Amino acid sequence: MVGKKDKKPKKDKTGPLTDKQRRVLDAAMEVFAEQGFSATSTSEIAKRAGVAAGTVFRFYKTKKDLLVGAVAPLFKRFVAPSLVREFGKVLQADHATLESFIGAVLQDWLEFVQKNRRVIRVALQETPLHPELRALWQESIMDQLRPMVLDQIEGLQDRGLVVVLPPETVARMMASVFAGYAMQRFFVEPDREWDDGAELAAMVDVLGRGLAPREAA
Amino acid sequence: MVGKKDKKPKKDKTGPLTDKQRRVLDAAMEVFAEQGFSATSTSEIAKRAGVAAGTVFRFYKTKKDLLVGAVAPLFKRFVAPSLVREFGKVLQADHATLESFIGAVLQDWLEFVQKNRRVIRVALQETPLHPELRALWQESIMDQLRPMVLDQIEGLQDRGLVVVLPPETVARMMASVFAGYAMQRFFVEPDREWDDGAELAAMVDVLGRGLAPREAA
Amino acid sequence: MVGKKDKKPKKDKTGPLTDKQRRVLDAAMEVFAEQGFSATSTSEIAKRAGVAAGTVFRFYKTKKDLLVGAVAPLFKRFVAPSLVREFGKVLQADHATLESFIGAVLQDWLEFVQKNRRVIRVALQETPLHPELRALWQESIMDQLRPMVLDQIEGLQDRGLVVVLPPETVARMMASVFAGYAMQRFFVEPDREWDDGAELAAMVDVLGRGLAPREAA
Amino acid sequence: MVGKKDKKPKKDKTGPLTDKQRRVLDAAMEVFAEQGFSATSTSEIAKRAGVAAGTVFRFYKTKKDLLVGAVAPLFKRFVAPSLVREFGKVLQADHATLESFIGAVLQDWLEFVQKNRRVIRVALQETPLHPELRALWQESIMDQLRPMVLDQIEGLQDRGLVVVLPPETVARMMASVFAGYAMQRFFVEPDREWDDGAELAAMVDVLGRGLAPREAA
DNA sequence: AATGAATGAGCTTTCATTCAT
């Protein structure tokens, strides 16, 4: 009985995913990103994951479970917490100026998107088509993150650091400027040479002056 | 009792699309928007269009032709010209201030998106998955519209009306702020009550001050 | 009212086929020969005939009627009569030798096949698949021609001009030798250069000596 | 009661075809022979093979693959080798007389056709319609078998055993006489009572005398 | 657990046939 084969890492809560399960999930995201959920066949996923066709269904009863099962955890476990944590860190810091605040936020976002490109792509692409995913956004972003952000912005407005506009509008503008860059940067033209530093600086500059209180003049 | 049943309008050159063809195209866009191209069955399209299954293929030899045939024309015939024309009108006007310029542009865009919601939604959703559509964007937007816009921005910069940043960055920020609003306004929460006027004003305000030359201070 | 347009040749029994009907029939045989009956679409026939899809069905209610309607008449009106007539001519002639008889027969056959290549090809190809055509062969060939031929051969045997073998066997051998040549000549390698005279001579020679009475020795 | 259910014979290299694959192939040939390739539906094949509709495509990706996959192997693995082997055997034997040679050849052919009736029928019927099959004939028969046969006949002519005619003509006549019999015997009237011995004897007799050198007289 | 052969519903597409014009 000299230690059996090292199989079966079991489900210790540190990593509840089998190696095989992980590979299936990765393969799924890969193909979903390339061809879209509906155009992807489970056999293609199995092939890329290097497992048998039937094995896929041991972990996820249906193909759709694969999508939700791949997006949801990566969502709940990485996306939301990551966003919240990073954002929290940023917000807690005592930002002397609006610019330093914006700069910190955008920097965090950029890293986050970079690390989760594929899942984000799939999530963006499939969300309009699957109510399950829509619910995930709702819960994670709208219900949790949004109030935090809006509160924070109101605070900044109270301190006279941000222009007086509906907090949601302010948040949307920041998010939009960043998202516009991130989309082009990672999804539309990922192969171009990008100077993230300069672009971030530009965004900070423009947003900083644009969102500054009007009586700054 | 003049004129019998108004059937068979034949091909008056005003619109080269049969009534039935129009209905098929509309139905296709409708379902594509709801379920995505790949998850949509041609029989569903036929049903919604009120025609027989086989009739769909009279007009469009393959299902994919339906997608391209619906997006492409509406793209080439509305998107590009419309954008170009409107944009041209705006640009040619002698805008005294940066704000009046931005305001005019955003106003045009908003109307455009509103009128072409469904096609835009389908185009956005399917573009990453279909090289044909990617090519359409390339030709219409990147090759035609982009140079015009960049030139224009450079002109504004030369006149000291716009902050000195890469013209593409400036353009992207304007587009991003607008797109962010348009997305939420029309696609994410279309049913909310929106005050387009106020939102446009806010965008103009923020972009106006953000994109103003720095030495304004 | 000086003679209307020359339309409507009507069905005077000399040529009961409209010009259009003729073209449809020709087109049908053309495509049937190329692709086979089942793989041919009626619209292809219509296109080649230069008529509308619906027009085909004015003459022949179903696609199959086209096949039978093309093969049958050309069969009954050309094949059988032609064969019978020519054969009759040959048989009635007072052939001094077996060779002159065989030579005359083969010569007639060759011309016949040459003139009716396409119909023969279609008939050969489709007969095994369509009972209707099988019936045609039965009636035309087996019931009518066969007895004539067998009688004739028996006559020749009685006169000591042909080896004593079952008349059917004798007939089959003549037919086989000829058919083998005709098949290769017209259907397998029609583009090769053929010396019909030499080949016919060879067939006459071999059949002549092979079918000669044994006591010739 | 050793040995459980005899299922899953696995791939013993004797026959690389699964039992199910075999059944599909057999069913296909059966229906192709009856209705022709084009008129046969894959579901009909599946039904006769006793498998699900989709199963057919496990083995053969397209319907056409079924045709080629059924004809080609049986062609390459039986037809050519069989013909060549048998023919070789026959040719190597030191045939004292032309008749003994012909008799041996025809005997071999007859057995061969009898054993492969169905495939031969399908091959004959479908060859004119499928270039792929034409290529098979070309390679197997024209390129391989033909030269062998022609050589052999020339040899016989040199030895003064066969009439001096183009070797191809000689070969064709032998083949034609045989093919004519085989066609009627197996395909046109398979249900009649046939005396193969007598018919073969007749063919040997007639061909023997017909193909004998002329100066025999 | 893992496999992969087998299933059969469902998909896109074709086509013989009809019929209003």
Added chain:
DNA sequence: CATGAATGAAAGCTCATTCAT
């Protein structure tokens, strides 16, 4: 008569899912 748009049944083929091994 002739047309060709329209039909809808049926075809070839795919694929999510199951299950005996």
